[in-house]
Amino acid sequence: MTRGMSDLFVKICGLRTARDVDTCVEAGADAVGFVFATSARTIDAATARRLAERVPAHILTVGVFRGQPLDEVRRLTQESGVRAVQLHGDEGPEYYEALRSQGRTLIRATAATEVPARLGELGEDLLLLDAPDPGSGKPWNWASPEFAAPTGRWMLAGGLHPGNVRRAADVTGAWGVDVSSGVESERGVKSTELIRSFITAARH
């Protein structure tokens, strides 16, 4: 599946407040992320549920995990009601298989600098190519001629911001983009203006 310039899939991650969720919805995000991994952006399941309930059905709600036990991922997913699970650990195909029965969209996040990843090889529905230190705002060299982009539904993340997102999508041919630090005024605090600018820049 390919998307044109204007229908680039845009995910805004690390949301913690109703105001930020509403900004993403109004600005036209395709997905919003809630971090359950250890981070400055971590929220609990009850907070994520309250925020997810503000999100219309056409926008994907995503729970973000990193190296957490399967039971914990299942519990937080169920309690929060998020519709997708994003995994940043080194989980194997059995882990994905076990989560599939929950009926969630499965997103595999991997460092773009690792062995080239192929969409679906572990049973995921979407692939996310990120920097080695997810959520840090540090970019990786997506413009390198050595980067072999996967095909299909894959998202680009890592150090994106309103000033580089369009070029990053053009250069890599990504199906979608994902951002956290690049739409914050300080670590863990989202900026309404930057969220709006990012989504506008991604689509034009």
Ligand SMILES: O=C(O)c1ccccc1N[C@@H]1O[C@H](COP(=O)(O)O)[C@@H](O)[C@H]1O
């Ligand atoms: O945002 C976090 O704190 C986080 C923690 C643990 C795993 C993933 C995390 N976020 C993901 O990182 C990228 C965004 O990175 P950046 O800050 O824009 O450089 C995105 O995939 C988030 O879902």
